[in-house]
Amino acid sequence: MPINNILVADDEESMRWVLSKALRKKGFNVELARDGEEALRLIKENVFDLALLDIKMPGMTGLDLLDRIKEASSDLLVVIMTAEASMKNAVEAMKRGAYDYLTKPFDLGVIDALVEKVSRAREMTSQVSLLKEELKDRYQLEKTIIGNSPAMREIYKTIGKVAPSDVTVLVQGESGTGKELIARAIHYNSRRLGKPFVPLNCAAIPSELLESELFGFEKGAFTGATERKLGKFEQANGGTIFLDEIGDMPFDLQAKILRVLQEREITRTGGNQSIPVDVRIVAATNQDLEESVRKRQFREDLYYRLNVIPIHLVPLRERAEDVPLLVEYFLSKICGELDVPLKRCSNEALNLLTSYNWPGNIRELENTIKRAVILSPDPLLVAGDFPGLTTRQEDGKGEELSLEGIVDVKLRGSFSNMERMESGDVYAMVLEQVERPLIRFVLEKTRGNQVRAADILGINRNTLRKKITELGIELRKE
CATH class of the missing domain: 3.40.50.2300 (Response regulator)
Incomplete structure (x- = not known):
């Protein structure tokens, strides 16, 4: 410095x-x-x-x-x-x-x-402070990217593959899905750890100011430019720049971003000197850039330079099995920040949160939980503490959970306090609750034909008869 x-x-x-x-x-x-x-x-x-x-x-x-x-x-x-x-x-x-x-x-x-x-x-003090902050953020990051769904596991694999290189990454996903967290994960797992991570929301800055914000300006470049200012690219030198909502960037400015990608240099506003920069670019958008290219709202050449490694973040409604994990994390985080005793969700409330469509994704989930923690005086949050939420089936948005997803949600809700459970035959109990409705359903579909039902279930007829007796399933009388 x-x-x-x-x-x-x-x-x-x-x-x-x-x-x-x-x-x-x-x-x-x-x-x-x-x-x-x-x-x-x-x-x-x-x-x-x-x-x-x-x-x-x-x-x-x-x-x-x-x-x-x-x-x-x-x-x-x-x-x-x-x-x-x-x-x-x-x-x-x-x-x-x-x-x-x-x-x-x-x-x-x-x-x-x-x-x-x-x-x-x-300069040395600045680098040490920056490294401390980077390591602190990296530690926090490991606890804030939450999810064990197949979609998230694939993203973890991709981060691990692309982070060590300097390849450009384009993160796509709806608002609130955590695109900046993914960008930070790429940076913190790269050789650029200890160098700056500089985020910039292209949609949050007026278009007439965005260029000078990115590239800086020389003293006297325009009215009010009383001294030289370094832009985000120079601030990120040696590290990573995160261009969030790049789909909102003005068309003429996109050409200058393309030049940075190609030439690895910038020119400050009001200046004529080319300044080399060593930065990795991670971009993000909630828009369909291919559609924007077709409408000539986004440069095709820039799209292909950005889209070297695409990462698509699925919306929360498509990985509902991660909701219980996120709820547990946010309850712990929010109660800690507010300095209140740890609260938890009832099974009914957890089922409601899992079934909701979440158009605002993880950001909406966090805000919803924070509101409930603040307003509810009780240590146990119930469905009534989340007014206005409707289930996935009621609001007609999104797709229903897969069978595995439904079972996962129910199990997490039923056994959320597993550490306090006594030893018992949980395995047999769960299997019984799954087997009973399954066999009952197949028998209904086959109109009580046990031979046909056994064939569909993939078990022999004697086993089916035994299960009917053990599980107390009433046979349909024609």
Whole structure:
């Protein structure tokens, strides 16, 4: 992270003048203070990268000011200047958290070397902080991508295959399905871990501002551009840029994204210099880009450059077997955030949540659970705590669950507290409850013809007769 803004605090006007002239000549923004109180006010009003503080000033000394800076948990780097070259001053300054210590008089070359040293230190500190945040996010990510359905297992496999390379990925899915989580998973499992992950929602920024947001701009490029600004591509250099809702990107701007993919360089708005960038692009959309290409709303060449590895996130209604897992995760997460005792769902409520269509997908599910946790005073959430939800069959949207999905949901609902169950013949109990309706159904369809029913079930007639007796199935009387 480069140094831009420097504060010089010294009660000697000549020292302030010399330092400000030398530093401004190097291109730095410099603010001057005559004493500690003025310096503290400037620090509160501005953001500085480096402060050069005289150790002896009227009123608040440089060391006192250093204490105030550290008390505020500021990451401002402080260099103490003094005309008294004593070990006591040096030790005291460093003990209180000064980055360095200079003895007056000093050559201006020492200041140049010091600024360079501070720049390297800030860059290293920035990288370490970034790595810590990346690792923290990665740990959280492992707990937030929830699902064990076949569709999710395939996505996990794809992430594992594509993450180590720099291939461009296009994540497609409805709003609320977790496209950014997938993009982060790709980044955190790649060689770019520890480098920036920079997300940008192309639909959330006005089209006239999107270009400068992506590519940055030079000072004076337009009214209000009082200083140079780095765009998202430069901020993501070495890492990954996530272009969310890329289907909403203006058509003319798409050509410039294509150039980045092809040439690996950008040009800031108002500039004429090509700047190389090393970024991996992961894009996402909730639109049908093939249809947009046919309607000439999206560039065909860009679509093919983005769609090297497509990942399709199925809506929640098509992986309803994951809902109980998501409910359990969100209950734990939300109760922890709200600092309330852990709540759980009744079987009836869980069945309702699993049967609902979820047009807003995982985002809607999370918000629904949060609302119920906040409004319900009881530790057990019941169906009545989720007003307005209708079952999949009632609202007529989506497809019904598969037989396996229905069984999975029922089992999870029935045995959600498995850890508190006593040892017993659960296997036989579940099989009995499945066998009884199955045999009853087949007998009904065959009008009580046991030979035909045994053939359909794939068992012999004697076994069928035994099951009818054991399960207490009443035979239909013609």
